Amino acid sequence: MSLPTLTTARLKLRQLVEADRESVVKVFSDPEMSRFFAADFSDPAAASGMVDRRLAYRGPAGQGHWVIERDGEVIGVAHLRPSSELPGGVPELGYYVGAAHAGQGLASEAARAVLDHGLDGLGLPAVWALVHENNAASRKVAGRLGFLDVGSGIHYGDLHRVLVALPATHGRPHHIELWVPDLAEAERSWGWLLGELGWREFQRWPDGVSWRLGATYLVVEASPAMSAAGHERTRPGLNHLALHVDTRAHVDDLATRAADHGWQPLFADMYPHAGGDAHYAAYLENDAGFEVELVALEGPAPAGPTTGS
Ligand SMILES: CC(C)(COP(=O)(O)OP(=O)(O)OC[C@H]1O[C@@H](n2cnc3c(N)ncnc32)[C@H](O)[C@@H]1OP(=O)(O)O)[C@@H](O)C(=O)NCCC(=O)NCCS
Incomplete structure (x- = not known):
């Protein structure tokens, strides 16, 4: 199942493929990347297992897993896929940018591209995100993208904010x-x-x-x-x-x-x-x-x- 390539000012998001395994494992090699996750993906075997699960995605067309590339280098991954945590398998967005590239607005840029693809390209009625309560950087990214905080709950084994982004009225029939x-x-x-x-x-x-x-x-x-x-x-x-x-x-x-x-x-x-x-x-x-x-x-x-x- 093929995903569209999404291009932004500094980034290219293209479908994750087997050949990306090593690059993705490297992105997650810094333990800081896993600070808010139940698993430690700085362990190459754990990161490789995560790549396996992503490559095995079989879900709605237009949703799935991307790698985030900057100047040809894989610097992160992003996904939009049915949530395993929220009822009804609603579409859930996720984004991960390697620590070496953090703080330059790159996660915001990549996540915006996937969100626009979901809401405007696929016409989804809403896109959801779950962000660890203490993940201030990710909460900032989500807030910048217009996600609304609609509560919290135990997800992925710990307290997460439940966030939702809705289609904008801009450009739609008035x-x-x-x-x-x-x-x-x-x-x-x-x-x-x-x-x-x-x-x-x-x-x-x-x-x-x-x-x-x-x-x-x-x-x-x-x-x-x-x-x-x-x-x-x-x-x-x-x-x-x-x-x-x-x-x-x-x-x-x-x-x-x-x-x-x-x-x-x-x-x-x-x-x-x-x-x-x-x-x-x-x-x-x-x-x-x-x-x-x-x-x-x-x-x-x-x-x-x-x-x-
Ligand atoms: C969270 C993550 C995606 C942010 O990536 P990034 O490219 O640095 O994000 P951006 O630069 O677009 O935005 C991050 C913002 O948070 C701010 N920030 C970073 N650390 C922060 C902290 N501890 N407290 C408050 N704000 C913080 C940054 O300054 C930046 O805001 P600014 O642009 O106003 O300066 C990245 O650190 C990451 O992949 N972390 C590990 C995986 C993860 O947690 N993913 C999110 C899962 S929901």
């Missing part, structure tokens, strides 16, 4: 505004669908209404400035809006019930794979001609666009 010919029809179809997906009414005025989910809201407005009678999804402009749904069963349920709320199925003969074999989605169109796609991301996400019309 709101989406749809101009609709018939506000009542839009409320009936969009209001029902968004309500089913957890959106809540946010704003209301004579010509419009909006619903919000988290930091994003969607507006439907029958604007007096509208310059055409209706929406046509095959014309330039918005073709469709695609929304995440938590499970395939939920997509099935919404697709079935949508007919009672102003939505007709599109590409019904290919349901649920009109977007491709690996893509599970319902395509619906309301009376005003707006198309919505309800997508359940279970298993690896396909590359590229998922529908042509």
Whole structure:
């Protein structure tokens, strides 16, 4: 299973391979590296065993173990993999930089790259970290990366802070505004669908209404400035809006019930794979001609666009 190479201003993070064993053992040869761990990885056999466990990783795509290289030299390791300590195997981040390279911001730089890969690249809803209560340097790294301290517990045999990093709103949709010919029809179809997906009414005025989910809201407005009678999804402009749904069963349920709320199925003969074999989605169109796609991301996400019309 291959991991992407992550590049930063000073570092290259690439997938750990067997040929890195000796370099990694060397990084951990300073007993200071193991100060906050239950095992002493300055013992080459212990460090080599740790490399074995890392090489044996078989988990979700895009997660795993990297070496941290600076100018071609392995100076540390980093990981993002399902936690063995936290419930549900949530993704857990870890970072280790050799003592000879400490104090230059390199762990922060490497950990930032892995965190961004997890939250922005893989679209994980959260990334977790467990940091020994007395590991001040690591707590500083995590704090700098925006990790929130949500408590403490006994993990890896000792008291650890439990930290979580959540996706930032930067660069994400703030709101989406749809101009609709018939506000009542839009409320009936969009209001029902968004309500089913957890959106809540946010704003209301004579010509419009909006619903919000988290930091994003969607507006439907029958604007007096509208310059055409209706929406046509095959014309330039918005073709469709695609929304995440938590499970395939939920997509099935919404697709079935949508007919009672102003939505007709599109590409019904290919349901649920009109977007491709690996893509599970319902395509619906309301009376005003707006198309919505309800997508359940279970298993690896396909590359590229998922529908042509
Ligand atoms: C913890 C570790 C990753 C830090 O690596 P690093 O490259 O030195 O980290 P950075 O330089 O990015 O940041 C460390 C920060 O902690 C500060 N720091 C270091 N030792 C400290 C201490 N004892 N008390 C308080 N702050 C300390 C540094 O000054 C630096 O802050 P600054 O940039 O504001 O000066 C590295 O020492 C290490 O690998 N340790 C062993 C393994 C480990 O504990 N990993 C973390 C597992 S959760």
